[in-house]
Amino acid sequence: MSDRSPESFSGRWEDQAQINYPLHYLIWLQEHKLLEDKLNSINFNDPAGQDKLEKLDLRGRTPLMLAITLGDIDATRLLINKGANVNTKNDEGWTALQEAIATGNPEIVQLVMEHRDYQRHTSRATGISKILKLLEESPDFYVEMKWEFISWVPLVSRICPSDTYKIFKQGSKVRIDTTLMGNDQNNWARGNLSYIFMGQSPSATFLEVDHDSHRVFVEEIQMIPLDQGIEVMRPSEDTVASRLSTPIVSFDVDTKKISFERNKSGIWGWRQDKTEEINGYNCKVFNASNVEFVTKSRTEHLTEAEKTTLNCPKNPIQSILGSSEEKLPYKSDLQVTMAEYFDELIDIRGKYIRKPIEQTTKITKIKANLWLSEDYPLSLKEQIMPIVDLMAITSSRFAKLKDFIEMQLPSGFPVKIEIPLYHISNAQITFGNVYATDKSVEGVQTLEANGKMFCVVEDSVFIPPRNYVVLGAEQRRQNNIDNDEELLQFAVRQSLLETGAEEDQQVDIWEALQVQRPNTPNDLYLDPADEELQRAIHASLTECTYVPLSEQTLVPDVVSNSTPDNLDNDLDAVLRLSMEENRQAELQLRQEEEMLAKVLQLSLTDK
Template sequence: MAGPGPTFPLHRLVWANRHRELEAALNSRQHDIEQEDPRGRTPLELAVSLGNLESVRVLLRHNANVGKESCQGWAVLQEAVSTGDPEMVQLVLQYRDYQRATQRLAGIPELLNKLRQAPDFYVEMKWEFTSWVPLVSKMCPSDVYRVWKRGENLRVDTSLLGFEHMTWQRGRRSFIFKGQEAGALVMEVDHDRQLVHTETLGLTLHEPEALLATMRPSEEHVASRLTSPIVSTHLDTRNVAFERNKCGIWGWRSEKMETVSGYEAKVYSATNVELVTRTRTEHLSDQDKSRSKGGKTPFQSFLGMAQQHSSHNGAPVQQAASPTNPTAISPDEYFDPNFSLESRNIGRPIEMSSKVQRFKATLWLSEEHPLSLGDQVMPIIDLMAISNAHFAKLRDFITLRLPPGFPVKIEIPLFHVLNARITFSNLCGCDEPLSSVWVPAPSSAIAASASPFPCEVDPAVFEVPDGYSVLGTERSEPLRDEDDDLLQFAIQQSLLEAGTEAEQVTAYEEQLQLERHVPALGLLPSLSAHGSALPSHASPGRALQESLQMSIEPGSPGSPHGTPPAPPSFEEQLRLALELSSREEEERERRGRQEEEDFQRVLQLSLTEH
């Protein structure tokens, strides 16, 4: 009688890279392709870590989950990049985008079903990026997502499309989802080029090979990943706590209330919100590492790429080791749950820096707001979060157990100096009327109330405008990647290069702002000595750079023999300015804590006197 088969059969085939036997085992459909081994890895994660490309290809063809994160919080794609294998990265990236697309399409029927049962509405979600660093907020973009919902039809308009070639990409796009008997029709409307890309849900899911072929990344995209650090940024909300904000001073303090978009809202602070940023570089060449470290700007450091400590697979390399198994772990050791590997691990030895910063998030919650977070707003956020990192962070935050009320405004951290402030406004066109939305004339006590519901949405907003060309599922451009590391570089580039017209500011305005943060540096020459401010068309980034690069006046105090000292480099001056900004922020928080402690002492004294 045969004994029981080996434990983790798929994993063991992956370990030996016996990909033909792996194919046969998966075809038998007798094994769980997502089973985790004693070290927490699925067969796909193990194959990627070991660099076994043939096994990876087989597992992906059988739809192994590319979106799963390891116990250490690394995605399969990030582990693929760490191998340094271009073919591995291309393959995993292609299937990741394919699975994202199919998830989005597969989730649409449930989304439309939820929306069908909810009241119709129109709402605007304004995204603003803010920062305590001087001028950063001026350079960072904002966007308004405009949302129409009627029956099982949904339309979302946006103007901030993403970023390519290190510049912000803007345009006018509409994403329209229309429920149909056979599934759903999905349309992406490019208003600038008057083009419409359509996808029929049922057709797309039945033609996976055609959809997969459109997801193949370019060689340039793969190369850019292999020559850039792996960056992971996430919010840790495990220990989050909510408390009401207070207002008033000394003997009179009350719970803070503010009016947001016409609704009275209670203001809460979410404490113990940690922003964790980790950066890996083991896949980079010495030249890439040198460029990453030596060429790193102060903004990149402040945006979470500053190295604080490194960790490695610390055991010495043994003679029988391989590049992906540097400590020569045997399969018996690896698959034995009782065997401790201590600091030994498979995969290329990790070179990692990390940064953890604690933040406060702020919420404005209104118990009067008529929108339902769960029924009307969450389905939209779930849909957008599939391909948008910002919405994913918002979803992770608002799915916490929040205090009662609708979050009419939320401010959450995205990076170490960058917050996102999301505000819901213009519900059903009550603030700024729209021709496509109206509230019926009051015919009952309900309709005559202050609530904007019932709300009627013009069905024409879900139709293709006249004169637009309608194309099939073939996309004329690749799906844009929303990974946080690319966003960080785009922000840094926006700060140092020309801005848009909306970001124009004179050198005088910049000087006033910078002098509040660098009063002791003497970096900025006075306008009286150099004439008028820069032209009004000068961008903030360029004006900042030119202002800081100006040399100190000849003969000024501290300049011996009347000769001007060599001015510090722009990067050094900017680093000092940011450090002073950080210290000022810390001092402001310290003063706030001191004032709170003083208030508590005074309050206790007043209570004891009475």
């Protein structure tokens, strides 16, 4: 335990801590009654009161983050009950939930998870209304966003999906059409869906319109009482246990050193800034360099037995997630005192607060490309960004696009963008058919005045056909959606494995690509067909021979018939074995393609 006594703390720094960080100071001393009294004296209806609750200390922690890091369940509960933001990060990029998991305390993990999810719901309800209100003030428009996914992984490039989002905007109404629905039985599932958002302050209405089944799912996005929300969103014991028995993984894109440079064209000595025409618009071509994809994994909350399972040989997941330029193992060895923590002149990097930190950091440099037009008729900030914000609430693809667009881009509209999604694939996003000028669209009228193009979107666009069946949101097809950190947590766990263990400790490729550990509750049932597929892809990536389980007896039977005394039978066996291998190779190729479709689907799953 750290020394929390005031005697270890110089009076000068103690006075400053009490004045500048009163909540942090009481949390460190575990003065729960004084902390409660202090919180009760703050008016949280006043923005100044909220500022006190979310104030960052010298080390970049809010009072709640410090309480969680110290493993203080009582202080954590007091702060959460006063409305402290649970969806927050510290200076190292760790979320409140990740720090809660690091304590190893299931009670803190459950408390943080349930309030995090409730606050997310609340943020979604208020966020959508604000976005629609913001859109109401911008000119109406229609535009298409074409998404194409490209990959360096063999076979995957041939089966990467593409989709075109058709976006209609009228006042505070937004409609987004899409055809890519997900992966169904190893094939990309196509459909014909419309997502319609309509603002009705202080709430909003969301419609999912399935044009194939002629059904409309209606959801009123609004606030729900805290007690009801917490009850609904309380995680199960199995979920909490799963979190506590797997590494904590964080994905971040570090853009601090990013630089944009014009691409050049022409021969040496006559090179000039490159321009290309994209969908009728002349674009300057840029590349973005010095962007770092940072993957961090922490294991201090795991038992020694759980850590032992991590010491497996490298397996095929590493070749799918890509190699890193730098891998940095780190373990803190000194505990910080209260005096050191609140002393701004002391560097406490390398020290831990409650328990030693065991962390591995992998850094991979990534690149992106931009095609920017100065003449595009849409405004990136006023018209496109609200749409991206809207979709980023539930889509990891749009969330990554949002992160990239929010960088300090060069001037111009990004008519085309190429950005990494994960190590396995890049996304190319191209804007086209703006105002339906290239191809007519029902419900959209294009006008021209004073040399400028305008767009009128009719009311009928946002009204589902009368013959469609209207259902509640609870009957909508449920997607397994979570944040990016959770989505690839187990995959990254496998990519961080060390070498040196026995062969029987390896984990196969399908198991490595599961969202959660395959032996945890609530995992998807792996039926025999899926088991065959995972064996096929595992064999293809490890250069092993693949033989389906149902037919494993065929080859041994053929070989067992040969004897030294019967060369004809031996030759016959070899020929039959060769034919069987050819058949197996064709089967394996088909199954590899199907399995790689699953792999790609997991890498593109919405958050």
